[in-house]
Amino acid sequence: MKAVVDIVIIGAGMAGLCASVEAAAAGASVIVLEKQPQIGGSSLLSGCFMAFAGTEFQKQHGITDSADSLIEDMLQVGQYKNDRTLVETYGQHQLETYNWLVNQGVQFIDCQAVSGHTNPRGHTIVPNQAIDMLKSRAIEHGAKIYTDAVVTRLEKRNERVEQVHVTYRGHSYVVEARKGIIIASGGFSRSEDLLEHFAPGLTNTIRLGGVGNTGDGIRLACEQGAWLRDTPYLKGTYGFHPSSTNDNKRQAHTFYKGGIIVNEQGDRFVNESISYKLLGDAALQQSDQSTFQIWDQTVMDKGVKGDALYDFASLEELGLMERSESIEALATIIGVPPSSLQQTISSYNEAVDTGNDVLGRTTLTHTFGKPTKIITAPFYAMNTSTAMLATYAGVTVNEKAEVLNPFNESIPGLFAAGEVVGGFHGAGYMTGSSLGKAAIFGRIAAKQAIQQSNVEEALV
Template structure:
């Protein structure tokens, strides 16, 4: 006999998107059930580097960083090859400050603001993501939210075409979980879904598998059965910059190439403009022998290490034995398994280009996305970090309206079904900008949680909320 429970809202997935949705809605007065497939909470978010992309923040102002909503929008659309849905982009921009306030009001501290993949200004706000998730879940529980772990959603339940719940398999057998105001898919992508990768991106099977163990595409499949549309499925790509022995316990991803490093293959030759986004770099590296690209840099770049900050923590990488150091390029090449003659010749050509004596052989003009002044690699000791592409996230999925309602292949909303986070397609387009994954989860999750509870996400953090219960019911319907 199936166990049955009813709530105002059922949220599937406990990464930043699901957790933000659940916490926001619960604090606004809804009875919310948060369902997680794995025994532990957090999903892929808990394995991420903790970067959120926001513009116009106090943190940027304090550091004298010049940025704007217009520049952010330009970067999102340019990075996405203008293939992303502009309505979703505009919704993110319109609600980013509310999400930023929500996080700050819950004690989130951003440790650093930095420029990274796809940005024209420093807008990556770094957090201790596991602490963020734990804090939000504690607030969710304190507000009366209910959590089920080890419970895998299997099929969406409908009534006259409207999604009213989900059939799931729990530790004690099948359960039917009903949501009076609907079901929210926050189930992530399919970085661990071998079968789905075979269908949509078979070449990416050569990348190192990563991401949450539960990210096998369950939410996508359930929505697909109901006729949901899909977007960005052809843009799945791994992220470049992880050591071949990268493990799940530590977010090992180095982007020294955005600080002045070059990337070479085992022949010691460059093969790509290192300033492009790291998803595009991931595609390029997969085509190299062994799927390997070695980041090579000198003491100037090494000095920019920031311990504990993902993408920049060279100190920890060296302690792990993954970062090689040598006084000469020839010795470095031997340690990293790179042809010495090729590496020396490549560095000579690169330094000549930086000095303005020749054109750069890969057309590189800046450190990151065309921003930042190039520096020569000539200050020993020298360093090498062998790295591959890491399949962290798939950044594609169901089509949604700007208010996060899932739509069919014909663009019609599916009643009672919402989606936030990595399971959503259409926002990123052709590629991904650092921080917009966690950012998207927080922004749309906060917006949706507030809307389903009948509050205004732009005002709720100031304590101003709409109290009309009939209006709440209308929003929920």
């Protein structure tokens, strides 16, 4: 059976849904094909931070910020290996996309200082609410969303990628896309095969992320001649209790509020203020990869109820943290040498006073906040692992979200947005920029597909 529409979108996460709202609102006929029985992918499981600067929300909370500062942070965190044009495009469209999301009914609840940002800029959504709202908007505008619809192959006709092969509830179909195909199928954090191929050093990480995120979009695009970017920079995310699963993501970033990180010997081994991706690299290099966050009541009091990263009290209620009135007793509980942990904390506290930390820590996260001494009992510890939850490397695109071949030429008819795309984060990832780029570039892909086909039609 064959169907013909204007735009086919592969995947119904943040990128695919934003693309579908944008395209359907512009009058295009749109179908969204989602492999899983439910929509949402990793977007639904996410920690809920979206990186935007200069928003009304920030202004209302007295935070002065700008797109330029966001761009600079993103490039710095990516060690300037990012595709600058993509980062600048994010900067150019981010505020408008924040306002667009608000207009679609997406609720922003809070704004936190998160990894890689000079200012508190992690705008929190409630993923279920955001996904439901975008789905409703897409349907209102006439988009059709199919679940259990697995895209298996793409095909060119007259040099243009136009045909989408899909298996839907046991039957095979071909859908023809007159104006464009948008790959929004997420990353490959659930593909052992691709992780083994691209990131063999990360095999000991906890696997999280949408179960449908097996890198299908990368294979589909590569068959059509796409080039890949950022695969050498694949990283895990530090901060998860080893018992974490998709249903129970037990995550705490006490280190960004003033905690420290130690290994089994009770020694610090990394500047705790750097990106949690780089913390993940450092943790994976420790013997047995067993590490602990250590903090005191001052840090505990900075917990934020209900927050994905900073709700320390809830993790304590679940019995995932150890607590003691003395450092020595805490060390004994977690099995690290007490004298060593005591020495580590004394040296750290001294460095907080002198500003002369051996590991170079002068802030809480990125350039934000001042470290505090670990002196106020009770003291706390959490066994902490690194998780592979998102891949952030993949298909090469330009600022129009067109998929590019190894010669930087666009592949006609093919667009990509969201986690399936590479080149954006470079060597390091800044919190909130993945959901942010999914929304921004999902919309750009839809607009471009429509605009370009309108121009082509006018020229015929």
